[in-house]
Amino acid sequence: MDKHNMQWKRWLGAFLFGAALITVYKTFDNFTHIFRTIGSLLALLKPFTIGLILAFFLYPMTVKLEGVLERNKWIPVKKKKKSISVLMVYFGFLAVLLLGLSFVLPWLSANVADLLKKTPGYIAQLNEYVDYLTREGGLLEWLNLNQLVDDINFQDVLQNLLMMDVWDYVEGVKGVTGTLSSWLMGIVICAYALLEREALFAILRKLLSLFIKEEKLAVAGQYVHKISEIFYKFFFGKAIDSLIVGILCFIGFALLKIPYSALLAIVVMVFNMIPYFGSIIGAIPAVLVALIAKDVYLALWTVLFLFAIQQFDGLWLGPKILGDSLGVSPFWVIFAIVVFGGLFGIWGTIIGVPFIAVAQMLAQDYFDDRKMNLSSE
Numbered sequence: 006m007d008k009h010n011m012q013w014k015r016w017l018g019a020f021l022f023g024a025a026l027i028t029v030y031k032t033f034d035n036f037t038h039i040f041r042t043i044g045s046l047l048a049l050l051k052p053f054t055i056g057l058i059l060a061f062f063l064y065p066m067t068v069k070l071e072g073v074l075e076r077n078k079w080i081p082v083k084k085k086k087k088s089i090s091v092l093m094v095y096f097g098f099l100a101v102l103l104l105g106l107s108f109v110l111p112w113l114s115a116n117v118a119d120l121l122k123k124t125p126g127y128i129a130q131l132n133e134y135v136d137y138l139t140r141e142g143g144l145l146e147w148l149n150l151n152q153l154v155d156d157i158n159f160q161d162v163l164q165n166l167l168m169m170d171v172w173d174y175v176e177g178v179k180g181v182t183g184t185l186s187s188w189l190m191g192i193v194i195c196a197y198a199l200l201e202r203e204a205l206f207a208i209l210r211k212l213l214s215l216f217i218k219e220e221k222l223a224v225a226g227q228y229v230h231k232i233s234e235i236f237y238k239f240f241f242g243k244a245i246d247s248l249i250v251g252i253l254c255f256i257g258f259a260l261l262k263i264p265y266s267a268l269l270a271i272v273v274m275v276f277n278m279i280p281y282f283g284s285i286i287g288a289i290p291a292v293l294v295a296l297i298a299k300d301v302y303l304a305l306w307t308v309l310f311l312f313a314i315q316q317f318d319g320l321w322l323g324p325k326i327l328g329d330s331l332g333v334s335p336f337w338v339i340f341a342i343v344v345f346g347g348l349f350g351i352w353g354t355i356i357g358v359p360f361i362a363v364a365q366m367l368a369q370d371y372f373d374d375r376k377m378n379l380s381s382e
Contacts, residue, residue: 055191059098060198065237066094067199091199099192116268120294127297232363239359242327247277250284250318254291257310263291264298273311277318279354280338284315333362 067090074086082089198205213222251274258266269291276287288311296304333341338358345357 051187052190053194055188056194056198059191059195060202061233061236062240063094063098063195063199064202065241067091070094088200091196095196095199102192113268113271116265120265120268124297127294131297228367231366235362235366236359238327239362243278243280246318246323246326247274249322250274250277250314253314253317254311257314258291258307261295261303261306261310262299263295263303263307265294269294279342279351280358281335282342283354284311284318288315333358333365337361337365 067087070090070093071086074082074090077083077086210222213225217225251270254273255267255270258269263269272290273284273287276283279286288308291311292304292307295307338361341357341361342354345353345360347353349356
């Protein structure tokens with residue numbers, strides 16, 4: 006009987022080993038299908054991801070408003086402070102969003118379309134000015150800049166864009182439609198996430214308690230709060246800083262009489278969210294428009310103005326708003342922008358710095374804890 010059981014166990018072990026080999030082989034053989042399945046699953050969860058991210062950034066405002074309502078003397082308001090605060094913040098967010106979609110987005114589209122329409126004329130003006138500078142006896146006669154301008158044939162670029170295959174347009178429409186539906190669902194999910202956040206936290210805590218001890222779970226909760234604070238300080242501080250820079254740029258561009266002042270100021274404001282390099286990238290369109298729409302002297306004045314704004318922002322405004330909340334050295338800021346930007350594009354350049362700040366905080370706490378343990382032994 007024992008001999009029979011031994012043989013049975015051997016056969017069972019051989020079968021399981023063979024099944025494991027086949028499973029591993031089929032896994033490697035079907036990586037494309039596996040990744041496609043994972044991609045489909047992530048696409049289905051995209052509205053939930055959007056909703057939770059929106060809820061994460063709206064959460065501090067709801068908590069602050071709850072604190073204000075808590076001090077209200079009217080009892081019904083105090084009892085419903087959570088629902089009232091969530092609804093006020095949520096509908097305030099919707100109002101800002103609808104205002105942007107109704108007025109700002111059409112205005113931006115019209116300005117961009119007008120700029121593209123006038124670009125060939127601006128290029129022709131620039132070509133004439135460059136020809137004037139580089140002709141015999143001109144200031145830059147030793148340079149062949151007009152050839153460089155001729156090589157940039159914007160007419161061909163626009164024609165190629167218009168001659169794209171119809172299927173590309175169809176795929177683009179499908180992509181935009183899918184993105185819009187995901188965002189609409191995400192905005193709805195955001196409201197429920199804010200209203201039911203305590204129940205969601207409780208469910209998450211119960212699930213994690215199956216794998217993590219209560220003491221470690223409490224420590225993890227503390228670190229979640231610390232990490233959230235880092236992201237809040239960076240994004241809200243940087244948004245306020247960029248808004249002020251954008252307003253100053255709009256005033257300066259208007260005084261310099263640069264065409265599309267508001268549009269160019271918005272470009273500077275958006276790119277200013279990227280530390281260090283963002284202000285430089287955002288300044289390029291303004292200088293180019295000043296150069297091709299007016300002359301080289303206006304472009305030089307624009308460069309000087311933007312340089313002054315960058316110095317003001319870097320030396321006073323940025324430190325005043327952000328302070329030393331992140332404590333990330335310039336080396337690691339550049340590292341974060343290069344690495345995360347290479348991995349995730351424009352969004353990576355923005356989120357890279359707070360991620361590095363989180364990694365730095367975790368590493369510092371880990372080494373401090375190791376030091377304390379070694380000294381106590």
